[in-house]
Amino acid sequence: MARRGTSDDYFPGGAPVSMADLARELGVSTTTISRALSDHHSIGPATKQKVLKLAKKLNYQPNHLAAALRRGQSRLLGVVVPYIEGRFFASVVHGIEQAATKAGYSVIICQSSEDVAQERRNIDTLLGAQVAGLLVSLARETRDFKHFDKVRKRGTPLVFFDRTPAGESVNAVVLNDRAGGYISTQHLLAQGCRRVAHIAGPRHMSIYQGRHQGYLDALAEHGLPADDALVAYSNMTQGDGERSMRDLLALPNPPDAVFAAGDSVALGALQVLKAAGLRVPADVALAGFSNEGFTLITEPRLTSVDQHCEEMGQAAVRMFLDLAADARHPSAQRQVVLQPELIVRESSLRRPA
């Protein structure tokens, strides 16, 4: 190590000061240093003060790696999301970061790019980094969850958010998507619409099932029939939204309102509607889902359902902390369900409030 001792280095000794350095300086053992810094009861107040003071003076920076190695787990939190662009996941991640930092954890973010294989690699990478916990939102195509057995059996706390494995009992924080679908559709009906269509997401994903179900709930409540022809399944892209909307417009009896399961898909629908010369919301009212940033830019601005993204991230971290706190009940399933909020804008507002 040529670095050690060179005067060009920041640290006086030529290397980061360690507990051993503090110990030598103070004529005590590293045990005392370690315990003083972690406020252990077996260290006298006078000693603690001395240690703290010297640590500050020498600018001691704890080596988390060593600590992590010793106790078998780091202060790192692994996060896997499908992608990070767009408001939703970016905000969730932001919430995660805030809460994690506050609790003394750092966050490693991986993107699966909606690819299961990549998701598997991410999990491996994160486990390899000895993360203290894993916060995961599944890739769209993930239907097989074997790669999470590794995590569970290793004892690493695992929390899913938003996109959770269907039919598995896991720790999760999710939105009440059904309520979201309901309030959105209910709102469209309250605007006087009577043929409300739904552009749905992939059938196998629980969040889209929920939104669809909420849509059906609202129709039922109003005594309206559930017309299968009014439901278009999509893959949630803008292009899908365009295709779906064209299909719906081609119907013998086209809809007078559309509840889209996502904002991108709603955007596609909006563009087709405008291209077709239809007025929104006068001819067709439109509502999306997620409250993306661009809902404020479209003309008309897009009614959407806010998911309280940052809150979701914070809740996920809280759940992880709970899990980590009592590792005695690793099998207890925890669930947090957040309530959605309807943001009404011009795309659906026929009757000014």
Place this chain on the structure above:
Amino acid sequence: MARRGTSDDYFPGGAPVSMADLARELGVSTTTISRALSDHHSIGPATKQKVLKLAKKLNYQPNHLAAALRRGQSRLLGVVVPYIEGRFFASVVHGIEQAATKAGYSVIICQSSEDVAQERRNIDTLLGAQVAGLLVSLARETRDFKHFDKVRKRGTPLVFFDRTPAGESVNAVVLNDRAGGYISTQHLLAQGCRRVAHIAGPRHMSIYQGRHQGYLDALAEHGLPADDALVAYSNMTQGDGERSMRDLLALPNPPDAVFAAGDSVALGALQVLKAAGLRVPADVALAGFSNEGFTLITEPRLTSVDQHCEEMGQAAVRMFLDLAADARHPSAQRQVVLQPELIVRESSLRRPA
């Protein structure tokens, strides 16, 4: 450790299998295991095969923490960005992640939220995690760079991207903002505009200085005077764009084109223009910067300058790898300058190509 040995565990032995386990099984030393796995020349091919095979069979997962501790640096790359929402930084981060993963590094992402104090905390956190390198884009308000001395003197490779410390000699990958400002303004002039205004960013940030300078270059080339009244300084928000545009419209001789230093600010300008009953681009042509996603949504769609974000991320990682490779020349300054690309859309297109 109650976990060790319980049959409920994933790993046969009740704990992750270590090199020691492999060594015991094969009757060799951990040295051999370590060297076999890293393909060291001093291990015979036969032994290597045996080790590799057993490692696969027992599903050996290296403990990166231990390795990092031993060699004094991890396979983690620290990234600090002002924020992660919006296309630009999200894409850069994506590029970073791709390149880093390919090189066997994991990425820790921190957001400074445009706050210097938070930026300082981030740096400390990342150094505490023993990152192998640091990739940083500065917070808007950062003008004092003392917190990076710590990094430099510790010998941790440091690469800035996009937002770099003005007047300091550092490793950086940046966009040729001057060229970006030039091609954008030049394009507006080519459309026949003669009074081109500029909504600029904070004066102290090099990227905005560059865009401004490029704007001036183009004017000069066309023999047009640089009218100070036509330059509005902003803080790059949408609201700033609205204010600036109003100011420009209030001029005795208002502009017939606007080159905005960012898309958000351009969006604000666009909305003011439309509210004022002016046609874009017929009355006022408009161009933004960054090629954000929403430039495709506005009406008319917004001309902008693409920064090749992912490329920037990849370049930053490459530079880090270079730096890490020959730590002998830690002081050699490296610079990569990416070329911008003008994306012409309806907001500036007066003469169809």
Place this chain on the structure above:
DNA sequence: AATATTTGCACAAACGATTGTGATTACGTA
């Protein structure tokens, strides 16, 4: 055949922090 060289592997000491156990001192009470 004797010596020089290479090949293949083991020993053991790190890296820096944590922690169960035990030793020492000081204080209190009987």
Place this chain on the structure above:
DNA sequence: TACGTAATCACAATCGTTTGTGCAAATATT
């Protein structure tokens, strides 16, 4: 005075890898 208790701190092992050095056997050189 004698003994129990509490308060303080040190010893030493440990987490899993890496790596300089050393030793033996195998191969090559003369």
